[in-house]
Amino acid sequence: MxxxxxxxxxxxxxxxxxxxxxxxxxxxxxxxxxxxxxxxxxxxxxxxxxxxxxxxxxxxxxxxxxxPRGRSTLVEYRRHHRVAEHLFARVGFSPEETCRAAREIDLALGHNTVDRLCRSEGHPPTCPHGQPIVPCQGRPERA
Ligand SMILES: [Zn+2]
Ligand SMILES: [Zn+2]
CATH class of the missing domain: 1.10.10.10 (Winged helix-like DNA-binding domain superfamily/Winged helix DNA-binding domain)
Structure with a gap:
């Protein structure tokens, strides 16, 4: 886990x-x-x-x-949250709604799942609130 x-x-x-x-x-x-x-x-x-x-x-x-581990866990958490927000924005949620909906799933998703979502969202640089989404670092991107 x-x-x-x-x-x-x-x-x-x-x-x-x-x-x-x-x-x-x-x-x-x-x-x-x-x-x-x-x-x-x-x-x-x-x-x-x-x-x-x-x-x-x-x-x-x-x-x-x-x-350092706590810091990197927080970076990962924000990435999960913001990738999920981006997904919800694309399907029509308002910015406020994306944050609430993302909280329903951001802790449950595995890193590989988030990377796949990020890829299918076209590697967005920011969430709907303009906060940066760190790239899928250290994990090879497959075309
Ligand atoms: Zn990505
Ligand atoms: Zn956001």
Missing amino acids: ETLQRLTRRQVETLEIIAAVETPIKAVPLKSVASALKVRPPSALSHLTPLEALGLIARRRGKSRLT
């Missing part, structure tokens, strides 16, 4: 929060994660603990930061 397929929506949100708040010199305290998730610290911790077990975040003195 691929890493993304093992994550919950809340765990992905937690990764996004850490990515947005951390700086090269500052890790993210539990209470910042909790307030961004709008939950109490114990439930924020219940999202952080499995992320740490998967090696996606590192925690020190109660503060979290993304590991």
Whole structure:
């Protein structure tokens, strides 16, 4: 099973929060994660603990930061989400609708499936919101 397929929506949100708040010199305290998730610290911790077990975040003195693996997982997640958005836009969904629909499937899709969709969509450079879609890197493209 691929890493993304093992994550919950809340765990992905937690990764996004850490990515947005951390700086090269500052890790993210539990209470910042909790307030961004709008939950109490114990439930924020219940999202952080499995992320740490998967090696996606590192925690020190109660503060979290993304590991290189966490960072690449987030890049993959955004690629899955945006390729799915592109597909839904093409079949007539509005930009807001594409985001909602993409969330229904983005964690469940395997990387190969996303690559096939990306290929059939003509390798779009951006999602319907103008956010970049990273190319199918490291995976040979077949004509
Ligand atoms: Zn592609
Ligand atoms: Zn988008």
